[in-house]
Amino acid sequence: MSDALINSLVAAVEARPDDLTLRLHLAEMLVAAGRGAEAIGHAAAILAREPGDAAARGLMTRALGGVPPEPEKPQAAPAVSDAEAAPRAGFDWAAMEEQFGDSVPPRFARADGQPDPVRGHDDRAFDVERSVVTLADVGGMADVKKRLEVSFLAPLRNPQLRTLFGKSLRGGMLLYGPPGCGKTFLARAVAGEMGAAFLSLSITDVLHMWIGSSERNLHDLFESARGHAPCVLFLDEIDALGHKRSQLQSSMRTVVNQLLTELDGVDGGNDGVFVLAATNAPWDVDAALRRPGRLDRTVLVLPPDGPARAAILEYHLRDRPVAGIDLAAVAAATEHYSGADLAHLCETAAEYAMRDSIATGEVRMINQADMLAAAREVRPSTDAWFSTARNVAMFANESGEYDDLAAYLKKRRIR
Known part of the structure; x- marks a missing residue:
């Protein structure tokens, strides 16, 4: 048996992990080459998807030494007889599954129709957090807070009224607006207000070069959120992950389809999972994502108002040497600035003061003139x-x- 041919098949299986026929052919060649230990992992991967696959069961038996390897055949994999397909009497399949379970790749769906066990906090390192910020830490945004209170927070705090009115603890909200205006911070604050877990998802957490892997990643992330319910699942830049399917290639369309399936939930499995999505371009989001039961509520997140700008400025100046700064006056001079713009303004003002300190040899504080000069330089994005x-x-x-x-x-x- 040519090692080069086997190595080529190994590479092909790695590229197409869901091709069970190809994997079975590789396992047959490994057994024929006397490399039964390597064949066991591939047979186990097939049986994880198709527990009733007679060929794979027979191959597992042969790989474990139950039946001597058959002579090599040039074309298709050899047929497996009923005797070969039947497991050996007294064979401990549970022990074998425990011993070789690590060789089985993550499953997308169980073949017997049962839901996958939640594996997010075991098999994969998802950043499930406990937020320490609440809505009280969010300056302004009164209308947004009101919508969040009605949609998520009030039903959670009042279980009896929730039952009376038939309000489900599931749902989704799309936050949209200009960049840098606090959509991510707001989502963390909602999680902290609820005392819920917080799981942030971006396109880099999902996309994978191999076909089918992106959909599996998306499924695993939602399973992790369900396993940590109540949980706020934050979908950042949803326009990249859920772009209009009419403008996508076929491979990305299947990812959007998978996202729709996960938002719908399986057998009501999304209870306690609060989906908040954020985008700067809601007009690029697929319309199906915004249908009832998915991201069916839309909230505009605007640049911070005057009091909120003052609070943001104070936050970014808290650890810097300042003197004589009128926050209200600076806030009045920065209308339409985003939170990110205000952070950059404080950084620029600090640079002015540091530059003068270096030039004169005397350290001075950041003052009002520095802040107003920075406001003239930094324009609203x-x-x-x-x-x-x-x-x-x-x-x-x-x-x-x-x-x-x-x-x-x-x-x-x-x-």
Whole structure:
């Protein structure tokens, strides 16, 4: 038996791990070459997907030494007789599964129709956190907080009323708005308010080069969230993961389909999983993701208002040497700035003070002049986003889903 041929098949199986026919052929060749120990893992992988596969069961028996290897055949894998397919009397399959279980790759779905056990905190390292921030730490955003209270928080705090009104502890909300305005921080605050686990998911956690692996990753992430319920599952940049399928290649369309399946839940398995998704481009999100029962509530997250800007500035100056700074005046000079813009403004003001300290040889504090000079240099990054959003609100708002955005643009007189 040529080792080169076997090595080629090993590479092919690694590239196509879900091709059970190819894996079975490789295992047959390994057994014929006297490499039964290697064949055991492949046979176990097949039986994990198809427990009733007679060929795989017979192959496992032969690999374990129950039947001597058959002569090599040039074409297809040899047929397995009923005698070979039957396990040896008294053979301890449970012990073999325990011994060789590590060689079985993560399953996408059990062949017997039963749900997978939750393995997120055992087999894979998902960053399940316990948030220490609450909504009290979020400045402003009164309308957003009100929507979150009605949708998620009030039903959780009032189980009797929840039962009376038939309110389910499941659902999804899409947070959209310009970048840097605190969508991720808000999601963490919701988790902290609920005392729930927090699991953040981005496209890099899902996508994999091998076909089928991305869908399996997505399934495993949702299973981890279900296993840690109550849990806030945060889907960051949902427009990248759930882009319009009409604009995607077939491989990415299956990922979006898998996301839809996970949002629907399996046998009500999403109870206690609160899905919050964030995007800067809601118009690129597949419409199916926003149907009832999925991400069916949409909330606009706007740049922070005056009091919120003052709170953000104070937060970013808390560990810096400052003197004589009027936060209200700086906040008034930074209208339409995002939270990220304000953080950059504080960094720029610190650079001014440090530069002068180096030039004069005397350390001085960050003062009001530094803050106002930084405000003139750092311009709000949200203007570009609102220019794009304006076209959507004016020409693609037939369903009324962007009415909040249109009202805000009218208030700012962006036409």
